[in-house]
Amino acid sequence: MKALTYQGRHDIRYGDVPDPAVTSPTDAVIQVTAAGICGSDLHIYRGNPFSPELGYTPGHECVGVVVDTGDQVTRFKAGDRVLVPASVGCTRCRACAAGFTARCERAKTMTDLCYGVSPQLPGSQGQALAVPYADVNLVHLPEGISDEAAVVLTDNAPTAWYGCRRARIRPGETVLVIGLGPVGLMAAQSAFAMGAARVLGADLVAERRAFASTLGVEPVEGEDARTVIREMTAGRGPDAVVEAVGSDATIELALKAVRQAGRVSVIGVSQTKDFPFHMGLAQVKELEFAIGLCSVHYELPTLLALTQAGRITPEVVVSHRLGLSEGPAAYELFNSRADGVRKILLDPAR
Incomplete structure (x- = not known):
C-alpha cells in the first residue's frame, strides 16, 4: 500500500510500505478514508521524535471502514464505518477497563500508547491501518458525523475537552486558551460548552487569532x-488557563497570567526534561496545576453526544484537504503555519 514514512528531520516521504494484516485473532484492519496531521506529529517532523528509529508511518488520527477482522473480534465486521482513537489500550488492565488508556498499566513507554510514533504501532497516514484489540480500540461512528468531524474527534477534540475538564471550568468564568491551533480551538469550544462566559485566546499567528x-x-x-x-x-x-502549545514560554505565561487561586491545565505536548517551575510563584498564588495525556476512549462518549447535538462543531477547525501523495508538502505547510493553516486532512485515495 501507499503511505507516508518518517526518514529524519523535515523528511517525510510518500511511497510503498507492506500492507497491514490481521496477525492476532483480536486485530482488525481498516481502510483509511481520512487521516489528520496533528501538532504532536510536528515534534517528530522537527527532529524530536519519541523513538530513535526511522522508516515508520506516522500519524494517530483517522477514520475508515473495516475490511478484515480476527476471529475473536465480535463488535465489528467488514463494512463498518469506524473512528480510531489515538490512544491505544491493552484492554486488560484496570486503567484500560475504565477507559483510561493513557494510564495503561502494561504500557512501558509512549510507543505503547499511540500509533505512529515508532515502528511498533505503524501510524494512520497510509491507505490502511492495523488495529490491535479492535473490540475496544475501534469506535462505531454514528450517522451524521462527517469524516472531517470524526478525524478531529480521534485526538484534538478529546484532548481539548480533557484539558478543560481538568481545569475545572465553571459556568460564568473567564478562560484563557494559549495556542489557537486545532486543540486550542476545540478547547475554546469546550470551555463555552462547559459554561464559560468569556474565552480569551493567545497565539503568535494573527490569522489564527482572527479565525x-x-x-x-x-x-x-x-x-x-x-x-x-x-x-x-x-x-x-x-x-482558568488551558495551555495547548507545550513550550516553556507558553507554560510560563499560563502560570503568570492566571488569577490568584486559579487553575492551569497543560495539554500541549512538552518534551522538556528540566522545566524551571517557579514553585514560589505557584505557592504564593495558590495555584492548581494539571498536566497529562488524554485517554481518548474516556472522553469520546461525551464528545460524540455533543457533536450530534450541535453543541460543538469539530469540523470547523479543518482548513486544508490534500491527497496522501501530497503528504510531504502538507507537513511543510503545517510546519510553516502559512496560508491560514489550522488542520490538514489527508485523503488516501489521492
Whole structure:
C-alpha cells in the first residue's frame, strides 16, 4: 500500500510500505478514508521524535471502514464505518477497563500508547491501518458525523475537552486558551460548552487569532501578552488557563497570567526534561496545576453526544484537504503555519 514514512528531520516521504494484516485473532484492519496531521506529529517532523528509529508511518488520527477482522473480534465486521482513537489500550488492565488508556498499566513507554510514533504501532497516514484489540480500540461512528468531524474527534477534540475538564471550568468564568491551533480551538469550544462566559485566546499567528474570533474567542492582541490579558480582565487574570502549545514560554505565561487561586491545565505536548517551575510563584498564588495525556476512549462518549447535538462543531477547525501523495508538502505547510493553516486532512485515495 501507499503511505507516508518518517526518514529524519523535515523528511517525510510518500511511497510503498507492506500492507497491514490481521496477525492476532483480536486485530482488525481498516481502510483509511481520512487521516489528520496533528501538532504532536510536528515534534517528530522537527527532529524530536519519541523513538530513535526511522522508516515508520506516522500519524494517530483517522477514520475508515473495516475490511478484515480476527476471529475473536465480535463488535465489528467488514463494512463498518469506524473512528480510531489515538490512544491505544491493552484492554486488560484496570486503567484500560475504565477507559483510561493513557494510564495503561502494561504500557512501558509512549510507543505503547499511540500509533505512529515508532515502528511498533505503524501510524494512520497510509491507505490502511492495523488495529490491535479492535473490540475496544475501534469506535462505531454514528450517522451524521462527517469524516472531517470524526478525524478531529480521534485526538484534538478529546484532548481539548480533557484539558478543560481538568481545569475545572465553571459556568460564568473567564478562560484563557494559549495556542489557537486545532486543540486550542476545540478547547475554546469546550470551555463555552462547559459554561464559560468569556474565552480569551493567545497565539503568535494573527490569522489564527482572527479565525478564533469567529468562534466567539476574544483575541489577545499586542506583544506583551501578559499585560494585555491583565487589561482584558480588569487586572485580575483569567479564572482558568488551558495551555495547548507545550513550550516553556507558553507554560510560563499560563502560570503568570492566571488569577490568584486559579487553575492551569497543560495539554500541549512538552518534551522538556528540566522545566524551571517557579514553585514560589505557584505557592504564593495558590495555584492548581494539571498536566497529562488524554485517554481518548474516556472522553469520546461525551464528545460524540455533543457533536450530534450541535453543541460543538469539530469540523470547523479543518482548513486544508490534500491527497496522501501530497503528504510531504502538507507537513511543510503545517510546519510553516502559512496560508491560514489550522488542520490538514489527508485523503488516501489521492
